[in-house]
Amino acid sequence: MSQRPPAPPSLQELRKEIDAIDEGMHRLLMQRGDIIDRLIQVKQTQEVGSAFRPAREADMMRHLVQRHRGILPLDTVESIWRVIISTFTYVQAPFSVHADVSVSEPAMRDSARFHFGFTVPYVAHFSAQAAVEAVAKSKGDLALVSATSSRTPWWLTLEEAGAPKIIARLPFVERADHPAALPVFVVSRVADSAMVTEVETFSVRVSGWNAEIARALSPLAEIVAVPDTAFDGAALLISITAASSLDKIKAALIDAGASVRSTALVGSHATRYTVPPTGTKS
Numbered sequence: 706m707s708q709r710p711p712a713p714p715s716l717q718e719l720r721k722e723i724d725a726i727d728e729g730m731h732r733l734l735m736q737r738g739d740i741i742d743r744l745i746q747v748k749q750t751q752e753v754g755s756a757f758r759p760a761r762e763a764d765m766m767r768h769l770v771q772r773h774r775g776i777l778p779l780d781t782v783e784s785i786w787r788v789i790i791s792t793f794t795y796v797q798a799p800f801s802v803h804a805d806v807s808v809s810e811p812a813m814r815d816s817a818r819f820h821f822g823f824t825v826p827y828v829a830h831f832s833a834q835a836a837v838e839a840v841a842k843s844k845g846d847l848a849l850v851s852a853t854s855s856r857t858p859w860w861l862t863l864e865e866a867g868a869p870k871i872i873a874r875l876p877f878v879e880r881a882d883h884p885a886a887l888p889v890f891v892v893s894r895v896a897d898s899a900m901v902t903e904v905e906t907f908s909v910r911v912s913g914w915n916a917e918i919a920r921a922l923s924p925l926a927e928i929v930a931v932p933d934t935a936f937d938g939a940a941l942l943i944s945i946t947a948a949s950s951l952d953k954i955k956a957a958l959i960d961a962g963a964s965v966r967s968t969a970l971v972g973s974h975a976t977r978y979t980v981p982p983t984g985t986k987s
C-alpha cells in the first residue's frame with residue numbers, strides 16, 4: 706500500500722519559519738552595520754567628501770540582478786538594496802540629495818527616494834544649476850539632474866579642477882518598466898579611485914551648431930545641447946563610450962561643419978546596464 710503524503714505544514718509553522726528568516730535578515734543587517742563601522746576607519750571617508758563609491762555600487766547592483774530569481778519582483782529587491790547601500794553611505798558621512806525638479810517633480814522625487822531612500826535628506830531645486838551649486842558648496846552632497854535634457858548648460862561649472870563631477874547615471878539597472886526610470890546624472894565630489902570610467906562625459910563648446918549636425922552626431926554619442934549665445938553655437942554635454950573617443954567626436958563635428966571651441970572632461974560613469982523584458986541580461 707502507498708503511504709499517505711505528509712500533511713502540509715500548518716500556518717503557524719510557516720509563520721515560525723518567516724519569523725526566523727526575518728530575525729536572521731535583521732541580525733545580518735546589524736552585522737553589516739558593524740562592518741561599515743570598521744570600513745569608516747579603513748576608507749577615511751571624512752577626508753574625500755562623499756562616501757559614495759559609484760564603481761562599487763554599479764558592480765553590486767549588476768550582481769544583484771544576475772543572482773535574482775523567484776517570485777519577489779526585481780523592482781523590490783533593487784529598491785531594498787538601494788536603501789541599504791545608500792543608508793550605509795549616509796551613516797559613513799551624512800549627505801543630502803539636491804534634485805533638479807524642473808524636469809518632473811514626481812519623477813525626480815521617485816528617483817531620489819528609490820535610489821537613496823528616506824533617511825537621506827531630499828532637497829528640491831528649481832534648476833539644475835541651483836542643485837549643482839548646492840553640491841559645489843557642500844563637502845559630500847549629491848545632485849540629481851536630467852541626463853537627457855536641459856535648459857541651461859549646468860555642466861560648465863564642472864569644468865574647473867576641484868569642482869564636483871558627474872559620477873553616476875541612474876538607474877543603475879535599466880529596463881522598460883523601471884519604477885524610477887527617469888535618466889539622471891549624479892553629480893558629486895568623490896575620490897578619483899572611486900570613479901568608473903567606462904563612459905566619459907565631456908563639456909564641449911561649439912560654434913555653428915544646428916539640427917543637422919545634431920542628427921549626424923546622434924548615432925555616435927548621447928548629447929545634451931543648449932544654445933550658447935557667447936559662441937553663436939551650443940554648449941554640449943557628450944557621453945562617450947569606449948567604442949568611440951573624444952577625437953572621433955571632434956572629427957565628426959568638424960566634418961558636419963561645426964567648429965570646436967573648447968573641451969573639458971566633466972565626469973564619468975558605468976556603462977548602461979539593461980535588463981530586457983524577457984529577463985535575459987545584456
Ligand SMILES: O=C(O)C(=O)C[C@]1(C(=O)O)C=C[C@@H](O)C=C1
Nearest residue numbers: 756757758759761762790793794
Ligand atoms: O564599499 C564601500 O566602500 C562602502 O562604503 C560600502 C557601501 C555598502 O554599503 O555596501 C556603501 C557605500 C558605497 O558607495 C559602496 C558600498
